[in-house]
Amino acid sequence: MEPIRYFNRHSGAMETEQVYGEGFLRWSYGNPLGKISLEAFVKRPFFSKWYGRRMSTPESAARVMPFIEKYGLDPEDFGEAPESYRSFNEFFYRKLKPEARPVxxxxxxxxxxxxxxxLGFERASDIEGVFVKGQKFDLPSLLGDEKLAAKYADGSLVLSRLCPVDYHRFHFPAAGIPGETHTIEGPLFSVNPIALRQRLAYLWTNKRTITKLETKRFGTVICMEIGATCVGTIRQTFTPGRTVAKGAEKGYFAFGGSSTLTLFEPGKVRLEADLVENSARQIELYARIGSRMGRSA
Incomplete structure (x- = not known):
């Protein structure tokens, strides 16, 4: 299978993704025996909880430095020294220094x-090429609400995919007042392109959480987190009803790759050109939290 390529906004170049656990992913989603294992065990929440517990033991802290070295992470960005993390999971959902991610x-x-x-699309109802041509978003299934889906069908949608090597806290895209978080339970399939090329519907069958953010300039923004294999926890750290600043922390994922999805009302936001142009070619754009995703229309 072909490698996963993306365009890095910060380096200005096409890059190849280093996939954590690539062999296991390709076996699970591409091999007949692997698919049996996927359905029987891997997609089920107990598997991810079991793996999450392994990553939370004191013994797992020994994995931290080899991981940093293998994937070229910069400890200067970390909020704490690498040796201070008491488990791999504690390192995984680490905080960063504020100056490491300017907003x-x-x-x-x-x-x-x-x-x-x-990946960013100006109209959620027009999305037809995601990882493989012809795959469309099922917005009613994604949101679990047909009326809400109709309201946002012609709005902008951004899918943000986090790899295990990434910083795993998620933040608010704009200032506003967030409401309570609603959880839709589901299995935990991988959200890596290796899996999504097979079946995009994993995004709207996986466990996911939905929060509405009321803003002055952008209307009601839907902020969604999508769980995935080996993500034992989606934890919200904000206080519902309390005003948040743009870029303020919303929560974090425990161990594993995962995704967030941001959805805007029609006519409220115009996405950045590099995001739209790359997405139209089914190429993901790498960018860090706090960098501009779009602006008011």
Whole structure:
């Protein structure tokens, strides 16, 4: 199978993704025996909880430095020294120094909610090529609400995919007042392109959480987190009903790759050109949290 390529906004170049656990992923989603294992065990929440517990033991802290070295992470960005993490999971959902992720200061801008590889579309109802041509978003299934889906069908949608090597806290794309988080239970399939090329519907069958963010300039923004294999926890750290700043922390994922999804009302946001142009070619755009995702239309 072909490698996963994306365009890095910060380096200005096409890059190849280093896939954590690539052999297991390709076996699970591409081999007949692997698919049996996937359905019987891997997709089920107990598997991810079991793996999450392994990553939370004191013994797992020995994995931290080899991981940093293998994937070229910069400890200067970390909020704590690498040796201070008491488990691999504690390192995995680490905080960063504020200066490591500056937030775009423009009043009219919205920012990426997470470090990751992003796909952006101006009209959610027109999405037909995601990882493989012909795959369409099923917005009613994604949101679990047909009326809500109709309201956002012609709005902008951004899917942000986090790899295990990424910073795993997610943030608010704009200033506003967030409501309570609603959880839709489901299995935990991988959200890596290796899996999504097989079946995009994993995005709207997996466990996911939905929060509505009321903003002055951008209307009601839907902020969604999508769980995935080996993500034992989606934890919200904000306080519902309390005003948040653009780029403020919303929560974090425990161990594993995962995704966030941001959805805007029609006519409220115009996405950045590099995001739209790459997405139209089915190429993800790598960008960090706080960099500009779009601006008011």
């Amino acid at each position: 775009d200061a423009g009043d009219a801008s919205v920012v990426f909610p997470a470090d990751g590889r992003h």
